[in-house]
Amino acid sequence: MRVHNFSAGPAVLPEEVLKEAQEELLSYQGIGLSVLEMSHRSAEFKEIMEDARNRTLKLMGLGDDYTTLFLQGGASLQFYMIPLNFCPEDKVVNMIDTGAWSSKAIKEIKLLNKKLHIAASSEDKNFTYIPKEWKLSENPAYLHITTNNTIRGTEWKTDPDIPDNIPLIADMSSNFLSKPLDFSKYDLIYGGAQKNIGPAGATFVIIKKSLLEKQNPGMSTMMDYNTHIKKDSAFNTPPCFAIYIIGKVLKWIEDNGGLEGMKKRNEEKADYIYNILDESDFYQGTVVPEDRSMMNIPFRLPTEELEKKFIAEAADNGMLTLKGHRSVGGCRASLYNSLPMQAAQDLAEFMQKFEKKNK
């Protein structure tokens, strides 16, 4: 029996993908060895890698002015690499702070002694909304946003409009490929794969090649995006198995209607839960309605005691990982691409029953 997995990441994967991986685990396509043991220089793995890289761009509707990398170290390493590469001494990193993850990215800019400008922040209201206005500094190196805040449950609904000559960089860890977007507005998009497109262990970086013209000189090899671009994302041994699973998830996204299909599916799942938050005075959403995330839905119950009881009873009913992030408390349901519709339906039903019993 499989449970419903509402984890914020690493998160649920399509059962079909896991079944395929299981069948092939001792012998990939009958060649007599596992992807777990396969040379990253083999013809088979090169095909797996190119397939995953190409499917990513195709789903995003991007051409060959962009390239896909699957690196390691998560968004956390990108927080360091991006300013290191793309903020020269005379320029200023512009950040929009929407909580936790942007705050961590901001910390690294300070540690690197780069000039920093907070173009907007929603800290005044405890990061419960997405800023609608911002003010860029003089001489901006780039503007950085976090398109979905996993912890707070806020999500950008439009792409920020900024002058074309200022690079736009986005951490899309928790809503990547969950809906159609004009990805061509962005110069660099990155995130951990372990939420919407695969298991832990790979970091997607989609980069517009022209951004490299703005790169600082003298980068160390592994810190230099060019190193990875020139070697087709295999300068050093890549996280092969994670990339193999990502390829399967990307194919699953295609087979399920692509990004339009994901949006429809994700909206429908989120509606099950948000409808309850709106109709009930037992459950309280924590985010202003217009900025609510389709991916992560935080909510509170009347007391912390009831929250504990809710999380425990849900687990007893096969609905796992509904606890909110330790920094904010409460409950949170994450409804990434791969979460089945049935999981959202079952959670909604459970929430209604729990309310009746405990009101």
Next chain:
Amino acid sequence: MRVHNFSAGPAVLPEEVLKEAQEELLSYQGIGLSVLEMSHRSAEFKEIMEDARNRTLKLMGLGDDYTTLFLQGGASLQFYMIPLNFCPEDKVVNMIDTGAWSSKAIKEIKLLNKKLHIAASSEDKNFTYIPKEWKLSENPAYLHITTNNTIRGTEWKTDPDIPDNIPLIADMSSNFLSKPLDFSKYDLIYGGAQKNIGPAGATFVIIKKSLLEKQNPGMSTMMDYNTHIKKDSAFNTPPCFAIYIIGKVLKWIEDNGGLEGMKKRNEEKADYIYNILDESDFYQGTVVPEDRSMMNIPFRLPTEELEKKFIAEAADNGMLTLKGHRSVGGCRASLYNSLPMQAAQDLAEFMQKFEKKNK
């Protein structure tokens, strides 16, 4: 049918480990979700992580003055992080250059503008031996060696004797846990897991905690070993599935006699091949006998044409990845821990038959 996989890495894994992973792929220990989808903050994953970290130290005979980290980015990222953390401005990195991998590590020290001293090098004889003497600089930050050269097939048979107050750091990517060693002589040991202890995607770092006293201030978060130590190797999302497989391989090593068992097994496998190189004038080893690696055995045939034929016919007989590294050509058999005895026997037999037919 499983083939014999002589890949230099990612490399063969024990079939038992793969079978266990296959059984659990949709539901780890019956909990209803896969390790591929498991929160890194879950009780189950924390146990997997602690188990792998503890088994590593136990196999090495190290106490709690050391700690194990499973990071990302491979040895290549360590080439950068180590001098960044442990070489202050007034000190000098001391390196022993045994080819390819040490050379790459040396390149990063230069890119960081750190002072560098080559304490010894075997470049004079094309890296076909391990230097037996070295000369440290004034004010050494540390001495760095590569204990096994995957490409050249050389291996350190003794630990270098240096004064206690000078940290000894080793890249053990390709012979880690292949034999007993006095690991307590080393202050930092690192490498990619994908050769002897697991799949691609995790980097083992065994660090003596006292080394942290010598750390440079102001490190960026992800570059700072302390970040990872303080958070039990899970500051950011770790490569969960790779660590899970590593845990199983470590248990397999224990079940097969520990490091003594591995040494016996690896020597026996290597002997099959080295005996042929010694007895034949058709096959030529490329390394001085006293420094021959138990892990990677490069050899040449009389002509490049015969080498191509050998590699192709071996593949037809289910013996894969016997091509030498592109930088040196020829043939190479890698015989890591998990390679079954039968594979070495079959290769030896095939080599003899091939010689008879083609001499």
